[in-house]
Amino acid sequence: MAEASVVVPQNPVEQFLRMDRIPHIWCPGCGIGTSVNSFAHALIDAKIDTKHLAIVSGIGCSGRVAGYTKFDSFHTTHGRAIPFATGLKLANPKLNVVVYSGDGDLFAIGGNHLIHAARRNVDLKVICINNLIYAMTGGQTAPTTPGLVTTSTNPYGTYDPSFNLPYLVEAAGAVYVARWTAFHVKQLARAMQEMFAKKGFSFIEVLSPCPTLYQRRNKMGDGLDTMKFYKQASKVRNGAPTSEVALTKSGEIVVGKFVDRERSDYGVLMHDTLADALGEDYVETEACSCQ
Amino acid sequence: MHADPAGVLTGSHFLDGDHACCEGALAAGARFSSGYPITPSTEVVERFAQRVPTVGGVFIQMEDELAASIALQGAVWGGAKAFTVTSGPGFSLMMEHIGYAAMTETPCVFVDVQRGGPSTGLPTLPAQADMMQVRWGSHGDYAVIALCPNSPQECFDLTITAFNMAEKYRCPVFVMLDEVVGHMTEKVVIPPADQIEVEPRRYTKLPPEAFAPYEPDEDLVPDMPRVGEGYNVHVTGLTHDERGYPDMRPAVQDRLVKRLLDKINKNADKIILYEEDQVEGADVVVVSYGITSRVAQRAIDMARDKGVKVGKFRLITAWPFPEKQIAAIAEKVKGLVVPELNLGQMVREVERAVAGKAVVRLVPHAGGSVHKPEDILNAILEVTRG
Amino acid sequence: MAKGSVQIVVERCKACGFCVEFCPTHVLALSSAFNAKGYHTPYMVHPEKCSGCDLCGMYCPDFAIFGFKNPDAEARKVQAAPEAKEGTAPPSATEEKEASDAR
Numbered sequence: 001m002a003e004a005s006v007v008v009p010q011n012p013v014e015q016f017l018r019m020d021r022i023p024h025i026w027c028p029g030c031g032i033g034t035s036v037n038s039f040a041h042a043l044i045d046a047k048i049d050t051k052h053l054a055i056v057s058g059i060g061c062s063g064r065v066a067g068y069t070k071f072d073s074f075h076t077t078h079g080r081a082i083p084f085a086t087g088l089k090l091a092n093p094k095l096n097v098v099v100y101s102g103d104g105d106l107f108a109i110g111g112n113h114l115i116h117a118a119r120r121n122v123d124l125k126v127i128c129i130n131n132l133i134y135a136m137t138g139g140q141t142a143p144t145t146p147g148l149v150t151t152s153t154n155p156y157g158t159y160d161p162s163f164n165l166p167y168l169v170e171a172a173g174a175v176y177v178a179r180w181t182a183f184h185v186k187q188l189a190r191a192m193q194e195m196f197a198k199k200g201f202s203f204i205e206v207l208s209p210c211p212t213l214y215q216r217r218n219k220m221g222d223g224l225d226t227m228k229f230y231k232q233a234s235k236v237r238n239g240a241p242t243s244e245v246a247l248t249k250s251g252e253i254v255v256g257k258f259v260d261r262e263r264s265d266y267g268v269l270m271h272d273t274l275a276d277a278l279g280e281d282y283v284e285t286e287a288c289s290c291q
Numbered sequence: 292m293h294a295d296p297a298g299v300l301t302g303s304h305f306l307d308g309d310h311a312c313c314e315g316a317l318a319a320g321a322r323f324s325s326g327y328p329i330t331p332s333t334e335v336v337e338r339f340a341q342r343v344p345t346v347g348g349v350f351i352q353m354e355d356e357l358a359a360s361i362a363l364q365g366a367v368w369g370g371a372k373a374f375t376v377t378s379g380p381g382f383s384l385m386m387e388h389i390g391y392a393a394m395t396e397t398p399c400v401f402v403d404v405q406r407g408g409p410s411t412g413l414p415t416l417p418a419q420a421d422m423m424q425v426r427w428g429s430h431g432d433y434a435v436i437a438l439c440p441n442s443p444q445e446c447f448d449l450t451i452t453a454f455n456m457a458e459k460y461r462c463p464v465f466v467m468l469d470e471v472v473g474h475m476t477e478k479v480v481i482p483p484a485d486q487i488e489v490e491p492r493r494y495t496k497l498p499p500e501a502f503a504p505y506e507p508d509e510d511l512v513p514d515m516p517r518v519g520e521g522y523n524v525h526v527t528g529l530t531h532d533e534r535g536y537p538d539m540r541p542a543v544q545d546r547l548v549k550r551l552l553d554k555i556n557k558n559a560d561k562i563i564l565y566e567e568d569q570v571e572g573a574d575v576v577v578v579s580y581g582i583t584s585r586v587a588q589r590a591i592d593m594a595r596d597k598g599v600k601v602g603k604f605r606l607i608t609a610w611p612f613p614e615k616q617i618a619a620i621a622e623k624v625k626g627l628v629v630p631e632l633n634l635g636q637m638v639r640e641v642e643r644a645v646a647g648k649a650v651v652r653l654v655p656h657a658g659g660s661v662h663k664p665e666d667i668l669n670a671i672l673e674v675t676r677g
Numbered sequence: 678m679a680k681g682s683v684q685i686v687v688e689r690c691k692a693c694g695f696c697v698e699f700c701p702t703h704v705l706a707l708s709s710a711f712n713a714k715g716y717h718t719p720y721m722v723h724p725e726k727c728s729g730c731d732l733c734g735m736y737c738p739d740f741a742i743f744g745f746k747n748p749d750a751e752a753r754k755v756q757a758a759p760e761a762k763e764g765t766a767p768p769s770a771t772e773e774k775e776a777s778d779a780r
Contacts, residue, residue: 011684011734011743018525021536026738028691028716033738041735052519056365067525067537072518074368075527075537076361077391083325083358087365087373088518090349091323095369095519116354183699185735223738224694274344283297283347288322288371290492 013040016050018070025064029223031182031208032062032129036069038185039100039127042192053096056085058110060136061210062102062129069100079109082117085124091288093267096196097123103130104142107163111143118172121200123265127192128203130165131210132247139213146249149218164246169203170259176202177242177259182209183230184255191257200265207253294318294451294487298346301483308446308473309334309376312402312466313342314481315450316374320489321400322348323371325362327355327381330414331470332404335376356381360388364397368518368526372454372492374400378470379408382421382428389463390429391528393551396505396513398457398492400450402466404473405581405632407658417470418658419581420633425465426610432548434555436562437465437610439580443477449607455490456562460554461512467609469632471582471661499523505547506533511554555611564607565616573602575674576620577628578641580606582661587630590667599675609637617644626650626674630667632658650674681729681746683721689741692716696733696742702726705733 013036026032043050050071057066059078066073072095076084081099089097099106106114106128117124133151134140140153143163150157166177176198180188188206195202209215209226220226230253237245238256245254264272275282298317306314313335316324322343326336340350348371353359356377363373377385382403392399405421407413421428425437436456438449446468453464495502495514499522507513513533516522529537530544555562570576575594579587584605594601604620604627606613617640620627626649629638638653645651654670656662683704690712696719697705706722719742721727727744734743 009745011740013734013740013743017740018523018536022740023689024739028738029693029695030738033740034695034736037735037737037740051521054518067527070523072368072522072524073526074365075525075529077387077528080357080361080388083353083362084365086351086353086358087323087325087362087367088369089365090351090362091366091369091371091373092519112354113358116358185732189735222693224698227695228698270349278344281345283345285322285347287369288348288366288373290320290322290370290372 012044013037016040016043016070018068021068024068026061027212029209029211029226030061031131031206031223032065034182034185035127035129035188035206035208036065038189039192041189042196045189046193046196048096048196052094053098054088055098055100056081056088057099058101058105060102060105060134061131062100063105065100079105080113081105082110082113082124082126086117086122089123090267093287097125099124099126101128102135103128103132103144103165104134107165107168108143114169115172118169118174118201118203120266121173121175121263121269123199123267124201125195126201126203128165128205129208130205131208131214133210133214135210135213139217144247146247149249151217162247164242165205166245166258167242170242173201173263174203174259175200175261175263178203178257179205179207179245179255181207181230181234181253181255183227183234187255194257198260200263292489292491294484294489295320296484299484299487300481302481304479304481305476306443306479307334307476308440308443308468309404310338311443311446311479312376312450312468313338314479315447316400316454317342317346318447318481318484318487319372319451319454321372321374321454322346323363323366323373324350324375325353325359325366325373326350326375327353327359327377329378329381331406331473332376332378332402335402335404356384357388360385360401361391363399364388364392364395367397367399368524370518372458374402374454376402376404378404378406379412379421380410382424386428390431390433392463393429393433393435394431394528395526396461397463398461400453400457400464400466402450402468404468404470406470413659415470416659417582417661418632419467419469419583420636420658422467422609422631422633422636425467432552434552435463435465435610436460436555436608437467438564439467439606439609440472441581441584441605442472443475443479446472447479447481451487451489455488458490458492459512460558460562461493461515462555467581469582503533504535505531507550507554511550511557559611562608562611563613565613566603566605566607568603570602570604570620572600574600574625575628575671576602576604576624577630577667577671578604578606578617578637579630580609580637583630583632586662586664587667589664590671593664593668594671597672599671601671606637612640612644614640614644617641618646621645621648624649625677626652628652628654628667628670628674630654630656630662630670632656632661678747679725679727681727681744682724683727683733683742683744685719686741687712687718689739690716690718691739691741692718693738695736695738699736700733701730702728
């Protein structure tokens with residue numbers, strides 16, 4: 001070796017990406033890709049066995065995460081990532097099942113499934129990218145869209161009251177509830193890491209820019225302007241009552257970890273009840289595998 | 292391979308169709324079901340909920356049929372043989388996920404215990420009015436297999452067949468009961484496990500680097516990857532290439548969707564099941580399925596007593612439809628009589644296959660009870676008289 | 678030399694500006710050059726201030742940039758003199774540190 005050469009390391013995120021599908025379809029300044037970085041770092045820091053990690057997503061821009069990540073990944077139907085993930089997890093409990101989807105997919109069409117999975121405390125890790133809009137289909141009103149903004153289906157201004165996601169998910173029974181924004185890359189990675197260590201229905205809301213549809217239509221600048229807004233408007237309030245963390249068009253954004261509690265997850269409930277009732281007759285299986 | 296004895300309730304039983312169907316699923320190796328209650332199908336999963344914890348598996352009652360129909364597919368990818376049961380209104384809700392199963396080539400079984408419709412209709416009474424829906428209910432081009440038992444024994448046997456075909460052809464397979472077959476109680480003989488043939492899941496033998504999850508075999512069906520073993524499977528409902536990656540180009544759509552149809556249609560000869568009796572030399576053939584075939588048998592016997600040369604053709608698979616067989620019959624008979632518990636569904640397939648070469652006489656019934664044999668007999672006599 | 682450096686995949690960048698804005702030591706700026714898609718991509722305007730923290734990498738939605746820590750400057754000198762390294766002398770304290778950093 002005649003010359004000095006620095007071995008340049010690989011971007012640690014790339015090991016988890018299907019590089020044959022990069023570049024992705026997300027817009028300049030979209031926060032979804034940023035959240036994937038936090039996710040990747042969380043996997044590394046938590047030393048997650050990614051061979052047994054499965055990602056399930058729904059339909060929408062955020063739903064495309066399954067297609068770009070190199071795990072067993074399932075791009076399912078609109079709103080139904082959570083029930084698919086429930087079946088996957090119950091049939092194969094050793095899988096670590098992550099649901100990665102958007103606010104419309106998880107809370108509008110998928111709302112019923114979300115509340116039931118939280119009620120049951122199915123051991124799922126749910127990452128909800130909340131860009132306050134239906135982005136993929138062109139910028140329609142979502143159940144999270146704040147009041148008095150313009151969308152393609154509320155051209156004169158939204159008047160639907162919007163959901164407070166952490167409040168809803170806590171009420172439904174989730175054991176871990178947090179909110180961060182795409183600006184909070186490190187805290188988000190840490191929260192995801194905490195979520196991996198949690199058993200039960202765990203939920204992180206990630207507020208993200210949608211510069212092309214939400215911000216642009218409402219003259220709120222681009223992705224960078226939004227990230228700066230997140231930085232300026234966010235207040236970390238760990239343990240804040242979720243009833244008090246509702247979002248508005250340009251008001252304070254309460255971020256942090258709001259709920260971290262213990263409840264037996266669904267697998268444990270099912271097992272214990274059946275074992276008690278059936279005793280020796282209960283046939284436990286590690287997985288419901290055929291063949 | 293043989294059935295797993297844990298799921299086989301060997302013996303001679305007195306069971307109704309719903310219960311027999313559940314036993315068929317267990318014998319076939321089903322170890323996961325996600326269900327939602329709906330009359331007259333609920334007993335299938337009620338029995339499964341009771342049985343499966345002592346066999347080794349999971350039952351979960353989901354919050355609706357949308358969830359039930361996709362949770363079972365998650366379980367399939369998790370490694371289980373899985374199914375759900377429903378009736379008309381639930382069947383309608385499941386349509387999107389039936390399309391998802393077809394598109395992702397997820398092997399699974401849906402049981403529809405048909406009842407009067409449309410809408411809430413007649414929850415506790417029979418019909419056979421979902422026969423076109425089972426074939427065409429989801430959007431887009433795809434093909435399915437649908438089986439029609441006409442007795443509790445067949446509910447057991449054909450449910451096993453359904454699971455086997457699902458694995459072989461990697462598609463959703465339907466067992467189309469009706470409320471009468473589902474709720475009639477008859478003798479059901481369940482053989483020993485080593486006499487029951489069960490199709491194993493066609494897991495690939497290739498390592499992850501060499502394997503493309505949607506690259507078909509010679510039979511046009513791809514092998515399945517195992518989840519949790521480093522294959523990094525990607526499954527999507529979007530039109531996809533052989534790697535499973537979304538690809539929106541028309542050429543890819545053409546290749547994929549045609550194969551979804553071809554894998555059933557080109558293998559139809561191996562899939563189609565029917566029962567024939569005295570079709571050779573017949574003047575009239577009665578084409579029927581499900582509970583109606585039992586009533587039709589009575590009508591056929593009555594007609595034969597009158598000296599009419601009447602044959603019987605019973606559809607066991609309604610889809611793929613046995614068009615070659617029906618076309619061959621049409622060459623030789625005056626006509627075909629098609630009684631069904633609807634206002635004309637499978638008769639359209641009969642007409643299509645007959646292609647005008649013989650008379651086709653529908654004996655409709657809007658549902659709510661079974662036909663009177665006399666109605667079918669009169670149709671036979673009319674056609675005979677010409 | 679700087680403690681760290683960045684690697685930029687120029688053709689992936691969409692000039693969102695996150696890395697430029699959120700680099701804690703303001704190492705980056707958008708250049709006047711542009712990539713095939715017409716985006717002005719970042720470059721290290723103050724490379725000496727880079728700590729290799731990879732905050733730019735964590736922000737980048739397009740996986741177009743990431744930061745890394747440079748190996749020890751001393752160790753780099755050793756690498757540049759292969760004869761010394763291949764000699765029979767026992768490893769220097771620097772080489773040992775480089776080996777343990779690499780782990």
